[in-house]
Amino acid sequence: MLSVSEYAKKFDMAVLAQDTTESVIRTGCERARDYRVAAYYTTPTWTPLVAEVLRGSDVHVGVALAFPYGTQTTRTKEAEIHEALEVGGTALDMVINIGALKSGDLALVEREIAMLADRARDGGALSKVIIEVGFLTDEEIRTATRMGVDHGVDHVKTATGSAVLPDVRHLEVMTSALGGRTRLKLSGVPRTFALAATLWMLDMGVDLIGTRSAPDLVDQYRAHVEKSQAAEKIPARV
Numbered sequence: 001m002l003s004v005s006e007y008a009k010k011f012d013m014a015v016l017a018q019d020t021t022e023s024v025i026r027t028g029c030e031r032a033r034d035y036r037v038a039a040y041y042t043t044p045t046w047t048p049l050v051a052e053v054l055r056g057s058d059v060h061v062g063v064a065l066a067f068p069y070g071t072q073t074t075r076t077k078e079a080e081i082h083e084a085l086e087v088g089g090t091a092l093d094m095v096i097n098i099g100a101l102k103s104g105d106l107a108l109v110e111r112e113i114a115m116l117a118d119r120a121r122d123g124g125a126l127s128k129v130i131i132e133v134g135f136l137t138d139e140e141i142r143t144a145t146r147m148g149v150d151h152g153v154d155h156v157k158t159a160t161g162s163a164v165l166p167d168v169r170h171l172e173v174m175t176s177a178l179g180g181r182t183r184l185k186l187s188g189v190p191r192t193f194a195l196a197a198t199l200w201m202l203d204m205g206v207d208l209i210g211t212r213s214a215p216d217l218v219d220q221y222r223a224h225v226e227k228s229q230a231a232e233k234i235p236a237r238v
């Protein structure tokens, strides 16, 4: 069983809606810092603020790039990566060009993944590619995941959370294509049975879970651990 702090480190907390205000970003960031999750993700406009609030903590400054469609040009994505690193981003998630992948322009998709991996590595940041599985065939999921593995990104992420949520089949296809240093990040947690769902996901080989609900889940997990420990002290009924 994971300790509460180990469980918290399985979460990339994400606040990404386009109508999010500065006070919501700041409050979320302070919670991410206090709960010591793995990272706190926002869209690029908030990165300087997030870097300031998280300074001195062990929580990564996450930046969601080319969000949510991934259709920006390679030059625009390059500029986003550069700026994110410049203002303090330490974990960069970039949406791939889904339309290019589905059109068979694998060279473009691979070039952008390589660019992210290389620039992040040079800048001392983590790199994660978002492949949006709901739009992809199994073969396309495998291809995109393998590209991430080949270029040594830290994680391949299932989705942005703004389209279709992943299912078991998606996870199985991605897991079978993973290797090396690259691990699986899953986006989104169902609203019901959320704690059980996260435990199942981690059991399925998911390494990181991206969700706005991270602090609430850590609270639920703490209560679950305390209940289990209390139960162990009760003599078994005969």
Ligand SMILES: O=C[C@H](O)COP(=O)(O)O
Pocket: 014, 016, 159, 160, 161, 162, 186, 187, 188, 189, 190, 209, 210, 211, 212, 213
């Ligand atoms: O990566 C995070 C997702 O986009 C949001 O997930 P959520 O709906 O559970 O907050």
